Amino acid sequence: MKKIIISAILGLGVMTSCADLDISPKGMMTEDDLLSNDAGMEIYMAEVYSRLPIEDFKYLPQRGHNGNGWLVSKGVEGTGEAVGRDNIVTAFTGEDDSAWGRNFETLRKLNVLITDLPKYQGNYSPVAYNDYLGHAYFLRAYLFTHMAMRYGGIPLVTRVINYPKDDVLEVPRSSEEETWDQILSDYNTAISLMSNQSAKRGYANRYVALAYKSSAMLYAGSVAKYNQTVDGHLTGFGSKTGVRVIGFDPTTWEAASKRYFTEAYKAASEIITDGRYQLHKSKWAANDPQAQYENLVDMLADANSSEHLWVKEYLYPTSTHGYDGYNSPYMMGFTYPAHSPLSCGTCPTADFVELFDGFPRYSDGTLKVTTGDKITEGEYIMYDKPMDFFANAEPRLRAQVIFPGDKFADGTVDMWAGSYTGSLPVTALMNDYSYGNASQSFGDSKYGDKLVMSNSPTELKYVTGPDGKTVPATGPCGPYRGWGESGVTGLVTRKWLDPNFRGGREGNCDQPYILMRYAEVLLDAAEAAVELSMAGVTSPDGTDMLAVATKAIKDIRERAGADQLTVSLAGNEESRNIVRRERRKELAFEHQAKWDIRRWRVQHYEGRDGFWGEVRDKDAFSNSNNYRFRGLYPFYCAANGKFFFDTHFQNMSAKQLSYNQVDYYFAIPGGEVVKSSVIDQQPNR
Numbered sequence: 001m002k003k004i005i006i007s008a009i010l011g012l013g014v015m016t017s018c019a020d021l022d023i024s025p026k027g028m029m030t031e032d033d034l035l036s037n038d039a040g041m042e043i044y045m046a047e048v049y050s051r052l053p054i055e056d057f058k059y060l061p062q063r064g065h066n067g068n069g070w071l072v073s074k075g076v077e078g079t080g081e082a083v084g085r086d087n088i089v090t091a092f093t094g095e096d097d098s099a100w101g102r103n104f105e106t107l108r109k110l111n112v113l114i115t116d117l118p119k120y121q122g123n124y125s126p127v128a129y130n131d132y133l134g135h136a137y138f139l140r141a142y143l144f145t146h147m148a149m150r151y152g153g154i155p156l157v158t159r160v161i162n163y164p165k166d167d168v169l170e171v172p173r174s175s176e177e178e179t180w181d182q183i184l185s186d187y188n189t190a191i192s193l194m195s196n197q198s199a200k201r202g203y204a205n206r207y208v209a210l211a212y213k214s215s216a217m218l219y220a221g222s223v224a225k226y227n228q229t230v231d232g233h234l235t236g237f238g239s240k241t242g243v244r245v246i247g248f249d250p251t252t253w254e255a256a257s258k259r260y261f262t263e264a265y266k267a268a269s270e271i272i273t274d275g276r277y278q279l280h281k282s283k284w285a286a287n288d289p290q291a292q293y294e295n296l297v298d299m300l301a302d303a304n305s306s307e308h309l310w311v312k313e314y315l316y317p318t319s320t321h322g323y324d325g326y327n328s329p330y331m332m333g334f335t336y337p338a339h340s341p342l343s344c345g346t347c348p349t350a351d352f353v354e355l356f357d358g359f360p361r362y363s364d365g366t367l368k369v370t371t372g373d374k375i376t377e378g379e380y381i382m383y384d385k386p387m388d389f390f391a392n393a394e395p396r397l398r399a400q401v402i403f404p405g406d407k408f409a410d411g412t413v414d415m416w417a418g419s420y421t422g423s424l425p426v427t428a429l430m431n432d433y434s435y436g437n438a439s440q441s442f443g444d445s446k447y448g449d450k451l452v453m454s455n456s457p458t459e460l461k462y463v464t465g466p467d468g469k470t471v472p473a474t475g476p477c478g479p480y481r482g483w484g485e486s487g488v489t490g491l492v493t494r495k496w497l498d499p500n501f502r503g504g505r506e507g508n509c510d511q512p513y514i515l516m517r518y519a520e521v522l523l524d525a526a527e528a529a530v531e532l533s534m535a536g537v538t539s540p541d542g543t544d545m546l547a548v549a550t551k552a553i554k555d556i557r558e559r560a561g562a563d564q565l566t567v568s569l570a571g572n573e574e575s576r577n578i579v580r581r582e583r584r585k586e587l588a589f590e591h592q593a594k595w596d597i598r599r600w601r602v603q604h605y606e607g608r609d610g611f612w613g614e615v616r617d618k619d620a621f622s623n624s625n626n627y628r629f630r631g632l633y634p635f636y637c638a639a640n641g642k643f644f645f646d647t648h649f650q651n652m653s654a655k656q657l658s659y660n661q662v663d664y665y666f667a668i669p670g671g672e673v674v675k676s677s678v679i680d681q682q683p684n685r
Contacts, residue, residue, distance in 0.1 A: 031112055036120045041132060042200065044113070048139060051106045053099040053146050055591040056312050056513040057321035057496075062088050064095030065102075069321050070506075073345040074493065078603070078657045079593035080612070080629055081352050082493065084345045085484060089655045091603075092594045093663040098150065100669050103143050104163045110140045111160045127195060131203075134193030138209045141186035145216040148183060149595060150666045152176040152246035155679065172678035173668075175244045177256055180220040184263055187213035191267075207271055208310050211516050214267035214524040221260035221531060222599035224253045230601050230661050238680025245680050246665050254535075261531045262540045268525035269541055269548065277518040279559050280307040289395045292561035296399035300496060303512040307519065314510040322506035324498050329402055329413045330457075330477045330486040342506055343485050344478070346493035346589065348401045350632040350647045351621070353491070355585050355612065357563045358392035364617070367632065369645045375433055379425035380644035386416065386634045389645055395561035400495040400588055404475070404634045409499040415487055416475040416634040416643065417651070418442060418453035419463040424639050429646055435621055438628050438649035438656075443481065451635075456483040463638045471636060479633070479652050488652035489631035495589045514590070522552035523583045526569070530579055533571025546570060553582050560586070580613025604661045621649075626656045 034040035058069035061077040071088055075081025078091030113136040121129050140158075147154045155171040156179060163169050174182070187209060194206040227234045227247050235247020248256055271277060280299035285291035303311050314320055326345040350367060353359070360368035362375075372378030383389050386404035393403070402408050404415040420426055429445045430437075445451045454461045454474035459482075461473040478486025498511045529545035539545045550569045557564055562585075569575040580600070584593055597603045602610045605625065608618035621627050633646045662684045673681045 031116065032119075035113065035117055036123055038124070038128070044109070045132075045135065045203065048106060048109055051102060052139070052142065053103060054312060054515065056515065057314075057323045057509070059591065060088060061092050061095060061594060062090050064097035065099040066097040069323075071326050071342075071345060072321070072323060073327060074496070074589035074591070075346060075348075075352075075593060077594045078627075078659060079597060080349055081588050081593055082346045082348045083489060083629060083650055083653075083655050084347050086653045086655055088345075089657070091657045091659045091663070092598070093659065094666050095150075098666065098669060100147075100672060101163075103147060104155075104157060104161075104169060107140060107143055107157050108160060108163060110136045110143075111158065114140075115160055128199060130193040131195045131199055134190045134195075134206075134209070135204065137186045138190035138194065138204055138212070141183050141190060141209075141216070142212060144179065144183045144186065145212070145219075148176070148179045148216075149219055149598075151668060151682075152665050153179050153243065156182050158182070169672065169676060170678055172241045173238060173243060173245045173680050175249075176223070176246055177244075177248055177252060180216075180224075180256070180260065183216055183220070184213070184260070187216065187267075204310065207274070207276070208516065210267045210271050211309050211521050211524075214264045214271075214521065214528070215516075217260040217264035217267065218524050218528055219595065219599045221257045221264060221528070222601075224248050224257035224260060225531070226599065226601040228253060229607065230604070230664070231606065232661075234601070234661060234664060236683030238683065240678055240680045243680065246682060246684075258532070258535050258537050261528045261535070262537065264524055265528035265532060265545065266540050268521050268528065269543055271518075271521050272525060272548065272552075273543070276306075277309065277521070278306050279518060279522075279555060280305045281559060284559060289398075289561055292395035292559070293398045296396055296560070297494070300514060301498070301511060305517075307517045308514050309518065309521075310514075310516040312513045312515055314512065316508070316510040319510070320507045321509050323496055323511075324501035324509045325506035327493055328497055328501060329408060329415075329492045331411065344487045344492050347487050347489040347631075348491045348493060349489050349629040349650070351612070351629050352588070353397065353401070353632055355581060356394040356397040358390075358394050358397075364620075367645075367647050369647055370428065375647060376428045376431070379427050380637075380646075382637065382640065382642040382644055384642055386643050386645075389634075389643075394563075394585075396585060398494070400493065402492050402494045404490065408494070408497075409501070413477050413492070414475040415477045415479065415490060415492075416636050417479050417490055417646075418451055418481075419471065419473045419636040419638055420447065420451055420644075421463050421638045422447055422450035424637075426637060426639075426644060429635075430648065433648065435619065435623065435628065435649075439654060441651050441654070442633075442646075442648070453481045455481045457486075463636070465638055466641045471638070473636075475634070475636075479631075481652065484653040486652075489629075489650055490633040491631070493589060519556055519586050520592075522556060523579065523586065525549065526552040527576070527579045527583065530569055530571060530576045534573075534576065536571075549575075549579065553579065556582060556586055577610070577614045584613055598664055601664065603659045603663070625660060626658050628654070628656050 034044040053065045058067050060072045073084045076084045076089045083089045153173045153176040156174045157171050190209045196206050198205045238245045283295035283298050325342050328343055330343045362368050363373050370378040370380055390403045402413050452461050452463055452473040462470045463473050465471045480486045526549035529549035546569050554565050601607050628649045630647050631650050634643050665682050667685045668681050673679050
C-alpha cells in the first residue's frame with residue numbers, strides 16, 4: 001500500500017474481536033495471550049493506535065486531546081492563518097488536555113511489546129515479527145516526539161513501569177538533547193525493522209516512519225539552532241535534578257543541529273528517491289487555474305491519492321466529526337437550511353492572503369486596496385463584483401479560502417461587511433490604521449451613518465443601489481457586525497470542507513484527514529538541505545541537496561498554480577525564507593504552522609520580524625507582548641453599484657493574542673511535578 005489509513009474501525013476492533021480468540025479462560029486475556037499470536041496482536045495494536053495523540057478533526061489546540069472535537073477550528077492558535085470564535089482563539093501556549101498521563105500509559109504498552117515479544121518470536125514469520133517490533137519503536141518515537149515538541153526534555157521511559165497504577169512516575173526528565181537523541185534512535189530502529197508494505201490495513205510502514213523521522217529531526221535541528229536567537233538562549237536546569245531540561249548546551253548545540261538536519265534530509269531524500277509517492281495531479285492542467293484549484297480540492301478528499309502516506313478515515317454514522325458543521329459559511333440563501341450558529345469557525349486573515357501570489361501590493365508588500373501607496377492615500381479601487389479582486393489569485397489560495405462571491409456547494413457565498421451610501425470618491429474609512437488604533441471598529445468610521453452595516457441576520461438593514469433597487473447592507477453570508485458566526489474577517493475557510501455536507505447535527509461529517517503527505521516530505525527535504533548548506537555541511541547521501549530543494553519547491557509551486565521560482569536555492573537566509581513561506585502556504589490549516597513558528601523561534605516580539613518566514617515590520621501588527629491580525633472586508637458602494645475592499649485589524653469579535661519567550665515550552669502538568677521527587681517543572685515557570 002502506498003498510503004496508510006488509520007481507520008476509525010480499529011478502535012472498534014479492541015472490543016469486537018475478543019470473542020474470536022480461542023483463549024482460556026474466556027474474557028481473561030493477559031498481555032502474554034495477546035502477544036503470542038496474530039489475532040491477539042491485532043487487538044493489541046488496535047488499542048495502541050486508538051490512543052495516539054493525533055492532531056486531526058477532533059483536535060483543538062486550546063483544549064488539547066480531549067477528543068470531542070467540539071467547535072473545532074483550524075489555524076486559530078496565533079499563527080496568523082485564521083481567527084474565529086473568540087473563546088477558542090488563543091496563542092498556542094498550552095493545552096487543557098496534554099495527554100501526559102495517557103501517553104505514559106501507552107508507552108507502557110509499547111515497552112511491554114518491546115520487552116516481551118521476543119519470547120514469542122517463533123510464533124511469527126521473520127517479516128511479521130520484525131514489523132511488529134518496528135511498530136513498537138516507531139510509535140514510541142512518535143509519542144516521545146509529541147511530548148518533546150511541547151516540553152523539551154521528558155522522562156524517557158524505555159522500560160516497563162506501572163504508571164499510573166503506582167501513581168508516581170519516578171523517571172526524571174532527561175535533557176532536551178538526550179531526548180531528541182533517543183527519538184532519533186527509536187526511529188532508526190523502527191526503520192530498520194518495519195516492512196515497506198503494510199501487513200494490515202491501519203498499520204504504518206517503513207515510509208511512514210521515515211517521514212515522521214524527517215519531521216521530528218527538522219524540529220530538533222531548528223530548536224537546537226534557533227534557541228540561540230532568543231535572549232538567554234532559552235535554556236535552563238531543573239531544580240530537583242540539575243538536568244538541562246530545556247535548550248542545548250552552549251558547547252553542543254551547533255553539532256546537534258547539524259546532526260538532526262542531516263538525519264531529516266536523509267530520511268526525506270530516501271522517500272523522494274524511492275519514487276513511490278508523488279504530488280496529486282489527477283485533475284491538474286498547465287495554465288488552467290480552474291483545473292489547478294479543483295485538483296487541490298480533490299487531493300484532500302481522495303483518501304487513495306498517491307500523495308498520501310498516512311490518512312485517518314472516518315465512517316458515517318459510526319465514527320464521524322463535526323468540521324463542516326462548525327466551519328462552513330453561513331448558508332443564508334442556499335438551497336438547504338442554514339446551520340447557524342455553528343458556522344464560520346475558521347476565518348482566514350488578510351495576513352494569510354498576503355502570503356500568496358496574484359494580488360496588487362503596496363510598496364511594503366501588503367494588499368493594495370486604494371490608488372495610493374498605503375491605505376490612507378488615494379481612493380478605493382472599485383470592482384464590479386468581489387470576485388474580481390481575486391481574478392489573478394493563486395489557485396492554491398482559492399482551494400483553501402472561499403472568496404467573497406465564489407461558488408461553494410450549490411450556492412454563492414455572498415459576503416460583504418457593509419454598504420457605503422455617500423458620494424464618490426470613497427477614501428479610507430478610518431483615519432488611523434496603525435496597531436495602536438487597532439481596537440477602533442468600522443462603527444467608528446469617519447463616514448458615520450453613511451456606512452451602513454447589519455448587526456445580525458435577524459436585524460437586517462438595506463440600502464438603495466444606483467438602479468433604485470434595494471440591496472442588503474451586509475451580504476447574506478455576512479460578516480454581520482454583532483454576529484460571530486459569519487466570517488469575522490470577511491473570509492471563510494475552504495480547505496477540508498465537504499461541498500456535499502447538508503447541515504443538521506454537528507457530527508455528520510466523515511471526510512478523511514490527511515496526517516502525512518508527500519508535499520510535506522518535499523518541504524522537509526528542502527528546508528533541511530538549505531539549513532545544512534547554510535551550516536557548511538555537505539550532502540549526507542551523495543545527492544545534490546540544493547538541486548533537490550529547488551526541484552521540490554518548483555514542483556509544489558507548479559502544482560499550486562503559483563508564480564514559478566526563478567532562481568536556484570542556495571545556502572542563505574533568502575532561500576531559507578523562500579522554503580518557509582512555501583511551507584506556510586502549502587501546509588496551511590494542517591496543524592503545522594503553530595509548530596513551525598515555534599521551532600523557528602519567531603513568535604515572541606523580538607523575533608517577529610521573521611514571523612511569516614520573511615522580513616516584516618513587527619510594529620505594524622504588534623507590541624512587546626501582544627499582536628493582532630487583519631481582515632479583508634468587502635464593502636458595497638451604493639453610489640455606483642460596485643465593491644471595494646478594506647484591510648483592517650480584525651473588526652468583528654476583535655481578538656488580541658499574547659506570546660512571550662517562555663511560551664516556547666509548555667509547563668509540565670502541575671500535578672505530575674507536585675507528586676514526584678524527580679519530575680522537574682520548567683526552570684522559567
